[in-house]
Amino acid sequence: MIFLELNKITVSPIKESSKSIYWHPPGDKSISQRATFLASLAEGTSRISDILWSEDTVNNLIALKKLGVGIEIDNNDVLVTGVGKFGYRASNNTVYLGNSATSSRIMISLLSAQKGRFKVDGNKMLRNRPMEWVVEPLKDMGAQIEWLNNYGCLPVGITGSRLDGMHHRIKVSSAQAVSALLYAALLADKKTRIYKKTKARDHTERIFKYFDLDLIDTGDYLELTPPEKILPHDIFVPGDISSAAFLIGLVAMQKSSGLELTVKKVNLNPTRTGFLEILQRMGADLTIINQGELCGEPIGEVIIRSGSELSGVKVSGDVFVQSMIDEIPILAAVAATAKGETVITDAFELANKDTNRIITTIELLNNFGIEAYPIEGGLVVTPGEFTSPGNLEVPNDHRISMVAMIIASFCNKKTEIYNWDTVRVSFPGFLEAFNLIGLASTDDDSSSLGPSIYMEMVE
Template structure:
């Protein structure tokens, strides 16, 4: 490990108590910048997630001539340039660790009148991009990748895009959003059919910006003859970030946590459904709607979890929460079985293998499978975990210490700032005995 890394050291035991508001939803924050930049007028955003991934999206649009003020305490002001007002960036657009930025921007930039290049860090440069580049090419886009289909992505100004109908082989909100954004610039209608429901923030936000979207069943269609009209956006707290405290409160003795203003978009609530199947004590309170997105306060108390077979229809609705759900499974009585989650192998890390390896280090029987995992609940010990630079792995194993018999040391945690700035401080405030160590090899 290099000396500029961050590691977590978490002492065993303790509990979580109190009220908290976790940072803003990453998916909505990304899209607020993208659509705000392409809108006509001024878009004002509150609750924006000031994390590295979302800042990468913001900096990309600044490099294309969009004037953006902030972020300051979650407030951002975007002076939209319209659908055809972006300017050619002078340099490649560096997107850090953000797969959402790269995949969505690839679609958006495929329809521009200038060339562009998208790059990322070592982790992002290993992630598969053919899932977006291949359907974009069928629309007429000119996109070059490495021989293995990874970044950097070189996007050429071509002869124009044409609308297509695309049946996604694997449910993916990023692929769907990429093609819808490209469809803003195509000739004719673009339709995307998904094999299972995925998060629908792009469709909701397009409608919020007054752009017509046609949703029928499992298919969403868009025509290139609308315009985006600036609006105000209040970003709810990210349910993916809240999930760490949900599981922590469920597994810690005497825990009682209320998470405020959490987004409960029905395409994102799989974590709630799965934890309820495991007999977690969860209450959804004060449900309301803010800017087209449903939000609520979520109260979680300590409970006796049981192992379950996770229904495959819930997998796309909880795809980002499985690292911490595996920790819940490790603390549950009996066996938890996950299938249909091949997508986890091509996230920031191979989350199936990395979580299985870590759980085994902590004394848990975790058997990885090609598309999931079998976890038999047991007694967690302490140990040293390599998070492989994956923010969700690092935070998941931090919560595992609440039930561990010894301290847990987690390496390579700097990327936690890509989605959850202030995680260590908030976790400590809520009762987790966690310390961040900079530049030390554990």
Template sequence: MLQVKQAKQIQGTVRVPGDKSISHRAVMFGALAEGTTEISGFLPGADCLSTISCFQRMGVEIQQDGDRVTVKGNGWFGLQEPTEKLDVGNSGTTIRLISGILSTQPFHTVLEGDESIAKRPMRRVVGPLREMGAKIDGRRNGEFTPLAIRGGELTGITYQSPVASAQIKSAILLAGLQAKGTTTVVEPTVSRDHTERMLRAFGIEIVQEGNSVSVQGGQSLKGRSIVVPGDISSAAFLIVAVMMVPNSKLTIENVGINPTRTGIIDVVKAMGGQIELTNQRIVNEEPIADIVVTHSELTGTVIEGDLIPRLIDEIPVIAVLATQAKGQTIIRDAEELKVKETDRIATVVSQLSKFGATVTPTDDGMIIEGSAQLTAAEIDSMGDHRIGMAMAIAGLAAPGETVIHNSEAINVSFPGFAQLLEQISQ
């Protein structure tokens, strides 16, 4: 249980935990590479620890000490058949990306996870992997876990993805690295490209043209050092906190500003928020900067179209922010929210309404009325880390004490969140 009191001011210079997406990939690619991979800035959250556990069970030597990880790669075909099921916990990234990798392996594996994973759609990945020749089965013909995968020889395909999803794209590209011929994924709009950037850092040749990305089969990865920047999805909660609490200013150091992830910055600027990027640089193909945020008066906006894939994980906290902007904020084209850890449209509406906010759900998003007078509330994260944190940020602007039940879910992506909030709040 997390208790949050109204804040009078947010001040300081802080760092957020390492990027979850990059941490997952650094471990996976390091395990498949030839040689040793040294990772610094790793996110020691529950999801990323699930990825480490899965590869350890396949014979990969991985040592983790806080945010430093050493992976002694076995090469692509050095993985061993696990003697038990691989448990991905709550991690959708782990199960979807590892499905692509296991589809190339000459052995049998069963993947399972927690109750949330058991409800999340898997056929969006299983379908194209089957087209490549993978033998995959699961509940409802592979729609849900557990998934049973017997890998083998694959053939490259051109896949027109119905949704912009980095997890779908990455699973297919990883399978394509050991498939015959060329594998191409075409998306309606470009999703997160951490896989493409990091594969290049590991020595893989990738061709990108517009919304399509291609890899040639038969390529191998070389171990290397990886520096993981701070996660902009975690920084988003602090950005919103500053915008919610008057007389606030905060510097968030060493944050990844990959353009496929910076939708939160674009939205805050469109609403009139003051955000400055300083000390910009490139590390391991990823752009990084310090983010300086100053409290500003905001106006409602419309969030839709190509912007949605660039901020899909930040929508719960953006909805919180919209309650304090002048006028109405409309979120459209965000059907993907329904298949996250919870149905985040329904969950945001139900929990934010407890604060006295007016939020109307739609088929593909929500409508938030601004200038709301929030009051402290008793909230349930529903086991969803981003819901728990978003509602804690709402509590900073609500007189009284807000209580977040099932707050342990926050450790999935932001260990130390409560302590950091206390540190910067006055």
């Protein structure tokens, strides 16, 4: 049971549950953001269905609206009327993107080729996220970008200019670096070729192909020929596997059998399914059925059943770790309930998330009585019994907040968690989903899904 009071949440120990649940997770955050950006550059109106309604995506929509893009809400859908490739309107106001690193990096790329002067900024957390590995290649293309406070971080000032198509070699293992340069390539004067450091999320490549853009993927590099114009397309966003991972992990952690969760119409892009593969290796009763495709993205249903005895695993390899980079905090919680230690390496990118998630994940586990410690590029988790710290203030990291609530529900007594509402960044409906499984209940309106969060923030 969960009780709410201002920014404090009280989590009580869960009760055993025996039932079958069917759940459609909220729309994928990565795809929602990329879809709205691409639709904003089209000449015409695109309908985006099943978009994620969260602070990150809403800040994205508000920013585009202030730049002259048509944004209308039709029930739960978003109608985006694009302004063409070079139609963003210069704004005297800061283009504010809240907590979203994805939106800020793509936005910097797009504004670099627009007419006028712009300033891009975010909240305190986003100001600590690295931006130089996007900005420096853009400068090589001719972008005029300046650091307004600290080198390598927001805020930045941008004066629109012509971008030269060129060859890039990505230096970081991040899909956002590739995505930012692909969006810049749309606005360049000739072909752009991008050599990736490692295989990472390919949502941008898939949605570009869905929009019939001339993108070649050889495996070694991507090559984009900029289109004369972009035509609008209707987009259906699949469910977010990263959000679903929290409930999938929660069911896997349950020692007693009888609880079954079916996650419907969820994204099964192979660059995102590492967490599911690891759970199967650990011994979880997890199956995938009804696989298909939606707007260029693989989808299907994931069935997870409680009661399996889990074993610790070793997780390594750049490509494989990238496929579950956002799920490592919940994996660490699951690992604490397994038999034998779990070792996670090659997760260097975790240091540059909303927090240094290697450190904040370890600190969270330690606070709940679990032995965990850092190693180069990762961490080691030793299984044990969760014990409540009584009260805990979690850092400003939505994924750490959700893991904290899940762990607290397995403790021996109530836990008071402060700063829990950072979940609004990516999964405002987290508490309702918890309630669906029968482990929690809440009457809190701020966690509801739907465009109400847009109306709240735009006002």
